[in-house]
Amino acid sequence: MKKKSGWRIVFIISIIGCICCAGFLGWYLYQDYRTEKEYEQLQAEAREKAAQEEARKKEEDKVSLEEIENAEFTGEQQGEEAEITENFFVDMENPINFDELQKTNSDIYAWIRIPDTKIDYPIAQREGDPSYYLSHDMYQQPRFAGCIYTEDCNSKDFMxxxxxxxxxxxxxxxxxxxxxxxxxxxxxDSHPDVYIYTPEGVLKYTVFASYTYDDRHIxxxxxxxxxxxxxxYIxxxxxxxAMDANIRSDVKVTSDDxxxxxxxxxxxxxxxxxLVQAVLNRNGKNE
Structure with a gap:
């Protein structure tokens, strides 16, 4: 009887263990699902609010244009011509409303998108705590999925x-x-482009390499x-x-890039x- 009782106890413990494991797996999958839905909602909200802001600006620009057209020319120079500097921004609409995003989290300073992938996320950086977003989401809540991020050894202007x-x-x-x-x-070969949206404009990159590397802190x-x-390094x-390496040899990358x-x-x-590495295009073009 004691032997049967022992097996019964082991069986019950095993069942409890299986239930606990199933519960943990369910919780883990739910957290992943919730994180993804939160990002999808944020993406939609950021774009919707940006569209509303764009519509408002167009209306203001229309009014301003009408005022200019109706004004009389006085012959006086209104200010000096601005100095033309090298411009890295692409001439395209920025779909992200950073004012709203930064109300959610002031650490969010950019957004990355790679066409035909699920990579369409905000980028955050926590000053003084480089790996904070390794384990915290965009709402600064502890989450295994974390957030796309850079460390504070990098500047936020991508320069x-x-x-x-x-x-x-x-x-x-x-x-x-x-x-x-x-x-x-x-x-x-068919997906060379990476886009990074910033409050100042849109940066376009050309992917030139992808390969497996070691785990050193670059x-x-x-x-x-x-x-x-x-x-x-370049x-x-x-x-x-490496066997899994892909290199776009026709893209020129120099130490000035x-x-x-x-x-x-x-x-x-x-x-x-x-690693996937890409070079910033000058004036939206890879030269």
Whole structure:
């Protein structure tokens, strides 16, 4: 009888363990689902409010234009001609309303989108706590999925030689999981563009490399402000010969350029990272 009782206890414990595991898995999947729905809602709200603001500005511009057309020319110069400087912004509509976004979270300072992927997210940065958004969402709530983010060793204007942008490799294909699409050469070849929206305008990048790398902290490993170091780093990228590497050899990248490095994890390889790198186009064009 004691032997049967022992087996019964083991069986009951096993059932309880299975229930607990199922509950944890259900909670984990629900958190992923909720996070994704929150981002979808934020995307829709940001675009809707931006459209409303655009409509309002067009109406104001219309009124201003009518005033100009009806005004008499006095022959006097109204101010001096502005100095023309190099412009990196693309001449396209910015669909993101950053005023509203920053009411949600003042750490959000940009937005990244890669066409034909699920990568369409705000970018955040927490000053003084570089890895904060590794484990916190856009609402600053603890969440395993985290948020797309940069560390405070990078400036927020994307004018550093190399800006590293991090995101989790989520099983539900959210966050930066879709970077792994660039493993496929056909996808890599047909998807060269990355867009980053900022309050000042839209930046367009051309993807020039994707490959598996080690887990070193890139910004702490290279002094990119040293042009010789940056030039050597770029040369090494174009000389990558890994089996999963894709390189766009016809894109010219120099130490005078500004690049972004999109970084995520590799499933089952804790000491590896998958990188997609793109160069900022000048005046919206890759030269």
């Amino acid at each position: 550093d030689p190399n800006t590293v942008i991090y995101g989790h490799n989520m099983k539900n294909q959210s966050m930066f999981q879709n970077l792994h699409l660039f493993r496929d050469k056909d996808f890599f 910004m702490n490993s290279f002094d990119f402000k040293d042009k010789k170091v940056f030039e050597k 040369d090494d990228i174009f000389n990558v010969r 500004h690049i972004i490095t999109l970084e995520t994890c590799v499933g089952g390889q804790t000491q590896s990272r998958y």
